[in-house]
Amino acid sequence: xxxxxxxxxxxxxxxxxxxxxxxxxxxxxxxxxxxxxxxxxxxxxxxxxxxxxxxxxxxxxxxxxxxxxxxxxxxxxxxxxxxxxxxxxxxxxxxxxxxxxxxxxxxxxxxxxxxxxxxxxxxxxxxxxxxxxxxxxxxxxxxxxxxxxxxxxxxxxxxxxxxxxxxxxxxxxxxxxxxxxxxxxxxxxxxxxxxxxxxxxxxxxxxxxxxxxxxxxxxxxxxxxxxxxxxxxxxxxxxxxxxxxxxxxxxxxxxxxxxxxxxxxxxxxxxxxxxxxxxxxxxxxxxxxxxxxxxxxxxxxxxxxxxxxxxxxxxxxxxxxxxxxxxxxxxxxxxxxxxxxxxxxxxxxxxxxxxxxxxxxxxxxxxxxxxxxxxxxxxxxxxx
Amino acid sequence: xxxxxxxxxxxxxxxxxxxxxxxxxxxxxxxxxxxxxxxxxxxxxxxxxxxxxxxxxxxxxxxxxxxxxxxxxxxxxxxxxxxxxxxxxxxxxxxxxxxxxxxxxxxxxxxxxxxxxxxxxxxxxxxxxxxxxxxxxxxxxxxxxxxxxxxxxxxxxxxxxxxxxxxxxxxxxxxxxxxxxxxxxxxxxxxxxxxxxxxxxxxxxxxxxxxxxxxxxxxxxxxxxxxxxxxxxxxxxxxxxxxxxxxxxxxxxxxxxxxxxxxxxxxxxxxxxxxxxxxxxxxxxxxxxxxxxxxxxxxxxxxxxxxxxxxxxxxxxxxxxxxxxxxxxxxxxxxxxxxxxxxxxxxxxxxxxxxxxxxxxxxxxxxxxxxxxxxxxxxxxxxxx
Numbered sequence: 001x002x003x004x005x006x007x008x009x010x011x012x013x014x015x016x017x018x019x020x021x022x023x024x025x026x027x028x029x030x031x032x033x034x035x036x037x038x039x040x041x042x043x044x045x046x047x048x049x050x051x052x053x054x055x056x057x058x059x060x061x062x063x064x065x066x067x068x069x070x071x072x073x074x075x076x077x078x079x080x081x082x083x084x085x086x087x088x089x090x091x092x093x094x095x096x097x098x099x100x101x102x103x104x105x106x107x108x109x110x111x112x113x114x115x116x117x118x119x120x121x122x123x124x125x126x127x128x129x130x131x132x133x134x135x136x137x138x139x140x141x142x143x144x145x146x147x148x149x150x151x152x153x154x155x156x157x158x159x160x161x162x163x164x165x166x167x168x169x170x171x172x173x174x175x176x177x178x179x180x181x182x183x184x185x186x187x188x189x190x191x192x193x194x195x196x197x198x199x200x201x202x203x204x205x206x207x208x209x210x211x212x213x214x215x216x217x218x219x220x221x222x223x224x225x226x227x228x229x230x231x232x233x234x235x236x237x238x239x240x241x242x243x244x245x246x247x248x249x250x251x252x253x254x255x256x257x258x259x260x261x262x263x264x265x266x267x268x269x270x271x272x273x274x275x276x277x278x279x280x281x282x283x284x285x286x287x288x289x290x291x292x293x294x295x296x297x298x299x300x301x302x303x304x305x306x307x308x309x310x311x312x313x314x315x316x317x318x319x320x321x322x323x324x325x326x327x328x329x330x331x332x333x334x335x336x337x338x339x340x341x342x343x344x345x346x347x348x349x350x351x352x353x354x355x356x357x358x359x360x361x362x363x364x365x366x367x368x369x370x371x372x373x374x375x376x377x378x379x380x381x382x383x384x
Numbered sequence: 385x386x387x388x389x390x391x392x393x394x395x396x397x398x399x400x401x402x403x404x405x406x407x408x409x410x411x412x413x414x415x416x417x418x419x420x421x422x423x424x425x426x427x428x429x430x431x432x433x434x435x436x437x438x439x440x441x442x443x444x445x446x447x448x449x450x451x452x453x454x455x456x457x458x459x460x461x462x463x464x465x466x467x468x469x470x471x472x473x474x475x476x477x478x479x480x481x482x483x484x485x486x487x488x489x490x491x492x493x494x495x496x497x498x499x500x501x502x503x504x505x506x507x508x509x510x511x512x513x514x515x516x517x518x519x520x521x522x523x524x525x526x527x528x529x530x531x532x533x534x535x536x537x538x539x540x541x542x543x544x545x546x547x548x549x550x551x552x553x554x555x556x557x558x559x560x561x562x563x564x565x566x567x568x569x570x571x572x573x574x575x576x577x578x579x580x581x582x583x584x585x586x587x588x589x590x591x592x593x594x595x596x597x598x599x600x601x602x603x604x605x606x607x608x609x610x611x612x613x614x615x616x617x618x619x620x621x622x623x624x625x626x627x628x629x630x631x632x633x634x635x636x637x638x639x640x641x642x643x644x645x646x647x648x649x650x651x652x653x654x655x656x657x658x659x660x661x662x663x664x665x666x667x668x669x670x671x672x673x674x675x676x677x678x679x680x681x682x683x684x685x686x687x688x689x690x691x692x693x694x695x696x697x698x699x700x701x702x703x704x705x706x707x708x709x710x711x712x713x714x715x716x717x718x719x720x721x722x723x724x725x726x727x728x729x730x731x732x733x734x735x736x737x738x739x740x741x742x743x744x745x746x747x748x749x750x751x752x753x754x755x756x757x758x759x760x761x762x763x764x765x766x767x768x769x
Contacts, residue, residue, distance in 0.1 A: 046528040142408045146430075146750070220523060221594050229416040229519050230754050304588070306595045307521025309751045310430050361593060 019111040023100055031252040032062035038299050045303040072241030077140050080238065084138030089239070089246035092131030096254040098124045103260045104187040106270045106283035117186035118170060121261060122163055125216070128254070129155045132225070132235050135247075139238040147234020150310060151225035154215055157314055158222075161321035162212035164329055165205040169198050169265055171332045172345060186261075190269030191276050197268035201345045204352035206266045208325050210294075213258045215313070217251070220302040224310055255295060263290035320359060324352055405433055408750075412441050416519050416754045419764030423741070425753060432753050435745045437738065442768040450728040455481050455556060455695040458728075463550040465730060467765045468511050469504035469709040471497075471541075474554035476706045479635065480715040481556040484700040484725070487691065492684040493558035494637045499571070499674035500544070500553065502667040503537055506578055508709035509664040510534050512761045513585050516657060519758035520598055526588060533581040536574055543570075556695060557688030563678075571675055575668045582665055590661075596654065603744040603756050605651035613740040616733050617711025618659045619760060623651030629707040641673050653759040660761070694723050710734050710761055734766040 010018070036051065036058070043050030051058030076085060099121045101111040114120050129152055136148020169189070174182035176192040183189060189198075199206045215222035218234075226234040236247045263269055267290045270283035278286075308316070331348045411422035420441035426434035446465060450458040462477040463470035475497055482489060489497075510530040517526025538548040543564050545551035553560050564570075589595045605615070607625035620627055628645045630638045646662035648655025697719040705714035711733025720726040737760045744760075745753040 042523075046525050047532065048528065142406060146408070150430075220521065223521070224751075227521060227751065228523075229521060230751050232415060302523055303525050305522065305592060306517065306589070306598060307751070308594055309598060309749055311749065312597060 016111060020101070023111055024097065027097075027100060027253055027256065028249070030256060031249055032066060034252050034256065034295065035065065035248070036062040041296065041299050042303050045300070066245065069245040070242055074242060075238075075240045077238050079140035081138040081140065084134045085140075085238075086243070088131050088135035088138055089243045089250070090131070091134055092128055093246050093250045093253075095124045095127040095131070096250050096257060099257050099261075100253070102186060103257065104190055104264060104269065105260065105287050106280045107191070107276060108187060109270075109280065109284065110187070113187050114185065116184045118166055118184045118189070118265070121186075122159070122166075125254075126155075126159065128250075135239070136235040139235070141238050143231040143233070143237045144235045147225045147227075147231050147237070150231075151218065151235060153310070154218075154222065154224060154313060157317040158212040158215040158321075161208050161317060161325045162216065164322075164325040165202075165208040165212065166265060168202055168205040168325070168328050168332050171329070171336060172198070172201060172342075175336060175342065186264050186269075190264045190271045192271075193268040194271045194276050197266060197272050199266045201342060202266070202328070202349045203346075204324060204328050204349040204356060206262075207353050207356055208321050208328075209262060209266065211321060212317075213262060214298065214301065215317070217255055217258060217298070219255070219298055221305040221308050222313060223302075223307055224313060227307055229307075255298060256291060259291035259294040259298075260287060262294055263287060267294075320356070324356055328352055410754075411438075416758065418515060418758070418762060421738075421757075421762065421764055421767070423753075423757070425745075425750065427750055430749050430751075432745050432748055432750060435742045435753065437741055439735075439738070439764075439767050442764045444769070446769040447728050447730060451725055454723050455485075455697070455725065459552045459554065460550060463552055465732065465766045465769060466508070466708060466710065466713070466734070466763050467549060468763050469501075469508040470550050471500045471504040471553060472508075472706070472708050472713065473766075474552070475501050475636075476704060476708065476713045476715045478554045478556050479706065480702060480704040480717040480728075481695070481697075481725075483702040483704055484717050484719050485556070485695060485697040487557045488688055489558050490685045490688060491637070492562075492678065492681045493686040493688075495674045495677050495681075496559050496563060496686060497554060498637055498641070499671050499678070500541075500551075500559075502670045502674070503540070503571075503574075505667045505709045506664050507534055507537050508761075508763075509660045509667075510578075510581065512660055512758075513589070513657070513664075516755070516758045516761075517585075517589050517595075519755045520589075520595055522589070522595075526585070529581065529584055529588060533578050536577055540567075540570055540574060555687060557691050558686050560687070562686050568675055568679060571671060575671060578668055579665070582661060585661065590658070598752075598755065599654035599657060599759075600652060601650070602653040602752055603748065603759075605740075605744070607651070609743075610651060610740075613743070614736040615711070615740055616736065617708065618663060619651075619656055619711065619737050619740075621645065622648035622655035622659045624649050629705055629712060633705070635704075635706060637674075637677075640677070641670050643667075643670050643673075653755060656759045656761075696721070696723050697725075705731070708733055710763065710766065711737060730766075730769055732766040732769060734760075734762040734764075735769075738762050738767055 039061070040050040040058070051061035054060040054064045076082065102114045102117045102120050104110045104113065132151045133148050136144045136151070170182045170184060172182070173189055173192055174180055177183060218225050231237070236244060239247060264287070269290075270287045274282050274286060328349060332345060335344050335348070405426050405428050407424055407426050409422065409424050411417040412420040417423070422438040422441065424436045424438070425432050444464070446461050449461050459474060459477065462473045465473045481487070510533050514527040514530025518524060541551050542548045544567070545553035545560065605623050607623045610620045610623045610625060616627070624647050626645050626647050629635070631645055643666045646659050646666060648659050698721050699719055701718045703714060703716045705712050707713070712731065713733055714731035716727070716729035716731070717725055718727040741757060741760065744756050748756065
């Protein structure tokens with residue numbers, strides 16, 4: 001494979017630098033076009049056209065935005081803490097960038113193939129919150145402070161179900177490996193899914209992962225830290241120009257990072273359905289398509305649902321997701337310990353997933369929407 | 385959740401860690417204040433412990449302007465009070481002038497007026513549905529959904545009166561001119577589109593678990609409280625108190641029309657939302673009946689022909705109240721001769737409803753304070769006059 005060995009017999013450090021440059025450049029272009037794509041997609045959901053003026057179908061909109069943002073004045077509020085304020089965008093961006101280093105985009109296509117890939121991603125991503133808190137505290141703005149504190153609270157709550165749901169998968173990889181030991185290596189996890197993606201075995205874990213991911217990304221309905229109609233942008237309310245676009249870059253880079261990560265762990269990554277022996281271009285396209293699907297679902301959810309309140313958000317994490325993820329973990333453990341068939345894994349997880357969906361839509365179905373408007377209509381009709 | 389907490393959140397929490405309440409300034413430039421409204425929230429973490437509203441950023445001296453202009457010249461100022469439903473304000477103003485000067489209005493003009501007022505009500509309620517969805521956090525989708533129907537209604541207004549938001553279409557003694565020729569088909573098509581829009585909102589917001597969770601049981605208001613605070617309009621009817629001036633003190637041709645007054649049960653934010661939605665639906669019924677009535681009287685006069693060029697009213701005093709889109713829209717008028725009123729006073733429903741804000745938001749979360757403000761459906765042109 002192309003990236004399996006060091007490029008052109010270069011020293012290891014130079015090889016790594018070249019790979020990092022490729023990943024960062026690719027990510028920048030993808031981010032520019034995901035802002036464009038999101039605007040187009042959201043516009044279609046809202047019966048609009050979206051950007052149309054900058055180039056054919058507005059294709060250069062992303063670059064136009066980037067040029068505008070770079071050209072803007074770098075404002076700093078008078079009562080901001082100078083260094084904290086100015087370094088905060090980097091403190092959020094660098095952890096997200098580092099997580100991209102271990103993601104396998106195709107077989108062994110990544111900057112580094114770490115044995116502790118899953119662990120590394122979460123260890124590093126946890127640092128993200130430091131930058132957000134820096135932005136919130138350093139801005140000298142109360143909205144920013146509220147946003148940062150909300151982000152911290154949310155992050156603490158959702159990190160646990162997120163990690164536990166991934167542990168569920170890591171556990172069952174043990175059943176597939178020759179020595180019976182689970183693996184944290186993302187490349188191996190993807191390769192193990194050659195026959196079936198782990199979402200089949202662990203639908204509940206995937207649902208929990210997806211929900212927690214939305215929360216980690218501050219995407220609707222969990223966009224409480226950046227709630228536009230309440231705290232007008234949250235922790236980056238005081239940022240403008242290039243620093244603001246750093247936050248934006250972080251947001252989209254982490255969205256893609258999570259999407260690739262989710263597709264590797266749950267959707268079979270580059271290995272499923274074309275097998276581990278397929279051409280690297282096919283593998284790359286497979287990963288990208290799966291990640292794109294996840295990104296589109298994220299945007300779709302964003303345009304559709306309103307925002308949760310902070311206490312409802314906490315309740316959902318601590319009272320529902322946490323319990324379900326631990327139940328899944330225990331069930332997996334029992335099934336694997338006694339060596340019961342894998343179908344049982346799928347069955348227990350599917351039951352759990354059905355229960356989670358039932359919990360979510362329970363009220364909506366009980367409050368039969370069509371009936372509500374009907375009630376109000378008839379309520380008046382009897383009186384006239 | 386209580387509307388009035390028994391005691392303020394103590395400055396010294398249980399574990400002895402001293403906390404300080406923080407004030408945050410919401411507005412006048414804030415996406416959720418629907419104009420230039422400002423409130424200073426005192427928050428303890430995420431809980432609101434106090435709220436102080438500040439108004440007046442949009443004060444234009446409506447009443448004084450009216451006192452210094454000819455009766456007909458003032459029409460345009462009144463459009464700009466409840467600028468989401470300009471015609472409903474024109475209606476109240478014209479009724480006040482007509483009552484002062486004993487001016488009769490042709491029947492066709494009355495039906496046209498009621499039709500336009502109800503279309504304005506739909507405009508205003510759609511604006512509420514869209515903006516409220518945005519307040520709850522649905523990223524503009526509800527806003528754009530509302531805009532589709534609003535644009536269609538505005539297009540019709542433009543065709544009728546030459547202007548979209550501020551039509552200045554009514555005159556003391558009737559309306560400026562007759563409706564365009566194809567109005568029957570156009571308005572009937574509009575009504576279908578409005579009903580479709582309501583169904584869309586039903587699916588988008590009311591069918592959403594998160595939306596229901598956010599709004600149900602938030603700041604419930606009893607009828608007694610609502611009356612004590614002077615709430616009128618949908619906010620009052622959401623409490624279950626059936627009070628609508630179109631039924632209780634019928635004016636214009638409302639007695640000839642069949643429609644229902646939708647009411648809620650608990651007066652919470654969700655009921656306020658649903659009442660407005662149902663009201664918009666009832667308005668489509670009214671418009672339909674007006675169209676039927678208008679088709680029976682094609683070609684009749686729409687403006688009282690006996691009026692002098694300059695309207696002079698010797699003396700008189702009256703208070704006219706109409707069911708505006710936000711509540712009781714009342715106009716007090718006093719004439720002491722001449723072509724100008726001596727005094728014009730507006731009782732604006734938004735202003736009175738807004739006064740209940742503080743009691744409603746105390747004890748709720750910051751995010752709730754925003755949607756409670758949204759659920760009152762204030763329009764700043766009317767609050768600040």
